Amino acid sequence: MHQRKREIPHTFVIIFLILIASAILTWLIPSGEFDRTVKILEDGSQREIVVPGSFHYVEKSPQTWQILSSFFEGFVQRADIIVFILLIGGAFWVLNASKAIDAGIVAFLKVAQRLERFKLLQKIGIHNIIMLLIMTVFSIFGSVFGMSEETIAFIIIVIPLAISMGYDSITGLCLVYVSAHVGFSGAMLNPFTIGIAQGLSDLPIFSGLEYRFLCWILLNIIAFTFILLWAKKVKKNPKISPMYELDDYWRKNHNFHDTQFKYYTPKSAWISYGLIITILIVFSVLYPMSVLKIGNGSFHFPAVPIGSALFAIFGFLGLRKSVHFYILSILGITIWFLISGVMGYGWYVMEIGTLFFGMGLAAGMAADNSANQIVKLFVEGMKDIFTAAIVVGLAGGVIVILQEGKIIDTIMFGLSQSMNEMGKVGSTAVIYVIQNGLNIIIPSGSAKAALTMPIMAPFADMIEISRQTNVLAFQFGDGFTNMITPTSGVLIGCLGVARIPYDKWFRWIWKFILLLILVGFLLLLPTLFFPINGF
Numbered sequence: 295m296h297q298r299k300r301e302i303p304h305t306f307v308i309i310f311l312i313l314i315a316s317a318i319l320t321w322l323i324p325s326g327e328f329d330r331t332v333k334i335l336e337d338g339s340q341r342e343i344v345v346p347g348s349f350h351y352v353e354k355s356p357q358t359w360q361i362l363s364s365f366f367e368g369f370v371q372r373a374d375i376i377v378f379i380l381l382i383g384g385a386f387w388v389l390n391a392s393k394a395i396d397a398g399i400v401a402f403l404k405v406a407q408r409l410e411r412f413k414l415l416q417k418i419g420i421h422n423i424i425m426l427l428i429m430t431v432f433s434i435f436g437s438v439f440g441m442s443e444e445t446i447a448f449i450i451i452v453i454p455l456a457i458s459m460g461y462d463s464i465t466g467l468c469l470v471y472v473s474a475h476v477g478f479s480g481a482m483l484n485p486f487t488i489g490i491a492q493g494l495s496d497l498p499i500f501s502g503l504e505y506r507f508l509c510w511i512l513l514n515i516i517a518f519t520f521i522l523l524w525a526k527k528v529k530k531n532p533k534i535s536p537m538y539e540l541d542d543y544w545r546k547n548h549n550f551h552d553t554q555f556k557y558y559t560p561k562s563a564w565i566s567y568g569l570i571i572t573i574l575i576v577f578s579v580l581y582p583m584s585v586l587k588i589g590n591g592s593f594h595f596p597a598v599p600i601g602s603a604l605f606a607i608f609g610f611l612g613l614r615k616s617v618h619f620y621i622l623s624i625l626g627i628t629i630w631f632l633i634s635g636v637m638g639y640g641w642y643v644m645e646i647g648t649l650f651f652g653m654g655l656a657a658g659m660a661a662d663n664s665a666n667q668i669v670k671l672f673v674e675g676m677k678d679i680f681t682a683a684i685v686v687g688l689a690g691g692v693i694v695i696l697q698e699g700k701i702i703d704t705i706m707f708g709l710s711q712s713m714n715e716m717g718k719v720g721s722t723a724v725i726y727v728i729q730n731g732l733n734i735i736i737p738s739g740s741a742k743a744a745l746t747m748p749i750m751a752p753f754a755d756m757i758e759i760s761r762q763t764n765v766l767a768f769q770f771g772d773g774f775t776n777m778i779t780p781t782s783g784v785l786i787g788c789l790g791v792a793r794i795p796y797d798k799w800f801r802w803i804w805k806f807i808l809l810l811i812l813v814g815f816l817l818l819l820p821t822l823f824f825p826i827n828g829f
Contacts, residue, residue: 308796309688309780313364316692316735317357320699326351327703328749333494343494344748349707357699364698368690375783378643379446379683379791380676385654386450387675388668389621390547392661395451397557397618399458421459421529422522428452429473429518436477437510438588439636440486440739442776442784443643445471447632447650449791451625457544462528462535464802467792468521471785472777472803476517479773479810480510483588487739491768494747495761502762502828509766509817516813520806536798543793557616560662567609567620570627570656574602584638597634601627621657628653682790686783693781696735706732710749718822721757725750725764726815729771737782739772762829763821770814778807 303311329348357364369376389395406420415423432448435441453466481488483500492499528535535541577598584597605627612619628649635641635649658668696702712724729746736742746768754764776782780796789799821829 303797306685306688309685309692312780313361313688313692313695316695317361317699320695320701321356323699323701323704324351325354325700325704326707327700328707344703346749346752349703351704352700355698355700357695360695360698364691364694365688367694368692369687371694372686372690372783374643375443375686375787376683378443378647379679379686379787381647381651382447382450382791383679383682384672384675385650385657386447387678388654388658388663388671389625390450391663391671392618392621392657394618394621394625394657395454397616398622399455401619402455403458421525424459425465425469425522425525426518428469429521430514432470432473433477433510433514433517435633436474436479436484437481438477438483440478440481440484441474441636442478443787444632444636444646445474446784446787446791447646449788453792454544456525457541460529460532461525462532462537463541463544463792463794464535464537464799465521465525465528467788467794468524471788472517472521475773475777476513476810477510478776479770479814480506480513481769481773482506482510487743487769487772488765490740491743491747491765492762494743495751495765497761497765498828502766502826505821505826505828506766506769512817513810513813516809517806520809536802537794540793540795557618559613559615559617559620560660562662563613563617563620563660566624566656566660567613570609570624571602571606574598574605574627578602584634586634586637588637595638597630597638601630601634604630617660617662621660624653624656624660679791682787685786685790689781689783689786693735693737702735705735706746706749710753716757718757718759719819722759722763722767722818722822723815725754725759726767726771726818729768730775730811733772733775734779734781737776737779737784742772743768760821760829763818766821767818770811770817774807774810774814778803 326349328344329350330342331345333343406424409415409420432441432445435444448470449467452470453463456466456469457463478484478487482503483489488506489499492501532538581598582596583594585592586595586597605623608626609620609623612621612623632641632646632649635645639645641649654672655668658671663671706728710728716724729742732742732746747765750764750768751761754761777785778800779785786796789796820826
């Protein structure tokens with residue numbers, strides 16, 4: 295008898311099942327709330343926090359038909375990320391249509407091949423060096439200014455590079471997303487997690503830096519080793535990758551081996567260059583100096599004038615060679631201003647999405663596309679990435695159900711009560727488990743800090759655990775499970791852009807996440823028994 299092949303549930307189905315389970319919990323768990331108040335942090339910002347000891351039960355609010363309406367609410371709450379993904383998809387489709395990234399990768403691989411003539415580099419492996427540099431950069435970004443949503447934009451660039459070097463899309467996603475989130479987990483100066491959590495715990499902002507730096511180094515060593523070993527396996531046997539067949543999408547849409555590009559520079563590219571230079575000059579006059587923030591410190595830096603000068607030079611050289619390399623210089627200045635905007639002007643997805651939208655228009659104009667052609671390409675790009683945007687909205691519906699059912703505070707209260715009389719190690723373990731578990735229902739680090747720190751900080755005093763240890767447990771708990779929880783809009787967005795199904799990602803990464811969680815707990819133990827600066 296012919297047996298029906300078991301099908302893997304679609305991502306939409308997985309999220310809907312989680313949604314139903316969340317609704318069932320609203321019937322089983324009593325509804326409750328903490329009172330909240332506004333606290334002014336050291337940097338002058340305001341944060342709504344929980345009043346310790348104020349938990350009280352409220353009228354039960356079980357969710358039924360709201361399972362369906364939560365999708366609408368989820369789309370509304372995640373609208374910024376959804377629009378961001380659509381803008382990124384459309385902009386990069388226009389950019390990719392010019393074959394600029396393909397030409398850049400081919401040129402890059404030629405340089406890499408020439409470098410392999412050196413025996414030392416040949417022994418280490420030039421591809422290993424390239425990957426280590428990429429991972430280090432993104433880990434620093436995650437650690438210093440909390441890079442998270444921004445990784446979505448880089449995935450479209452790095453995955454084709456990884457594929458071209460003989461790896462898979464999982465490797466490409468790890469180079470950017472996992473590296474940034476390992477940096478995020480072991481953050482030294484992340485204002486969105488460390489800054490808020492320490493501020494709400496009445497600790498000096500970014501205190502305990504020395505030990506967190508040690509943690510960051512160790513976590514990077516573990517993560518980088520894991521990623522490089524996987525990349526080595528895929529390079530040796532590409533079919534071992536669960537994404538081998540699905541990666542045909544990237545192989546078909548990017549020409550990695552054909553060096554017969556038609557190199558040319560149309561007049562429209564020179565016009566584009568003139569317009570961008572004019573705009574950059576105006577902005578250089580308006581913003582001659584930028585105050586870039588790193589952690590709790592800041593420094594003045596002429597980011598706009600320097601970026602403008604670099605574009606003027608490399609844009610001109612690119613035009614002399616081919617429009618492909620000029621468009622790459624547009625991509626380069628976009629990334630420069632993305633970093634400067636995030637560090638100096640507090641940019642988030644709206645500003646970054648606008649920046650990439652402008653990049654797409656400039657690239658389309660440079661490639662001598664008509665207005666209609668640019669619009670057509672942009673719409674095609676949005677269609678191609680539409681599923682990823684939809685999934686982000688659907689995942690937001692899970693959070694809506696839990697919030698409307700008023701069970702998040704009840705869960706938090708119950709977990710905090712379970713820590714009584716467990717001793718230092720046991721209580722620290724429970725705090726750590728709570729922070730990891732809460733990531734499923736509260737994927738936002740700043741929101742989780744606002745909920746948990748006012749409760750956990752006084753509790754840490756009662757059981758004689760350093761408040762700094764409590765913050766470190768929050769930091770690890772918030773970071774590691776971000777890379778696996780299906781309610782994380784950033785993860786789902788990144789997987790959508792990378793075209794990696796969630797089930798394949800989960801099966802591939804869950805052991806690595808467990809390893810990180812175990813290492814995180816072991817790193818918490820020295821803070822309980824040894825005198826460490828800041829703890």
